[in-house]
Amino acid sequence: MRLDDELAAHVAALTQTVAGSGEVIDAVIDRLCDCFAAGGKLLLAGNGGSAADAQHIAGEFVNRLAFDRPALAAIALSTDSSVLTCVANDACYERVFARQVEALARPGDVLVGLTTSGRSGNVVEALTCARRTGVLAVGFTGRAGGRLLASVCDHVVAVAADECVLIQEVHEFLWHRIVAAVEARLFGAVRV
Numbered sequence: 001m002r003l004d005d006e007l008a009a010h011v012a013a014l015t016q017t018v019a020g021s022g023e024v025i026d027a028v029i030d031r032l033c034d035c036f037a038a039g040g041k042l043l044l045a046g047n048g049g050s051a052a053d054a055q056h057i058a059g060e061f062v063n064r065l066a067f068d069r070p071a072l073a074a075i076a077l078s079t080d081s082s083v084l085t086c087v088a089n090d091a092c093y094e095r096v097f098a099r100q101v102e103a104l105a106r107p108g109d110v111l112v113g114l115t116t117s118g119r120s121g122n123v124v125e126a127l128t129c130a131r132r133t134g135v136l137a138v139g140f141t142g143r144a145g146g147r148l149l150a151s152v153c154d155h156v157v158a159v160a161a162d163e164c165v166l167i168q169e170v171h172e173f174l175w176h177r178i179v180a181a182v183e184a185r186l187f188g189a190v191r192v
Helices: 003-037 049-062 081-090 098-104 121-132 143-149 164-187
Strands: 042-046 074-076 110-114 136-141 155-158
Touching (some): 003 042, 003 164, 042 098, 049 074, 121 136, 121 143, 136 143
Parallel strands (some): 042 074, 042 110
């Protein structure tokens, strides 16, 4: 694929996703603001590149995105190797995130599950656990994953693409927008 063609595919995926998911993204921003304002936390779960995205998102909430402000509680559930390997060894890999949701999440918190396919068993298990315990369950996925996650999530953002790279890049764009909106609403500063 030529560079121009690849750029066009990215622009199309982003444009279609924003057009189809704008209301859901606004709802996620509202719920995150409510969560943080009440002293709650954001938990994020994903595998591979989505685990890296979860860590990236958590870092921007804990530290900052556009301007200095108080820290917001966000935890990427893929970062504690002792917990991950303990649960995977003693129970099963599908429970590595759900067990952490059971331990760390409280009603009013938010869990975001990042899975480009919508088929990551451990992410689906965590989202299911979250809903069962009064935690808002939000799925970020690709086109096919949207149908798969609908039954286990309160909100689903499904990128209008099937390629993993496109899905992950649109997720990153959307999360930068979400973090910036939460910062601006909670702390009243303008983006720099």
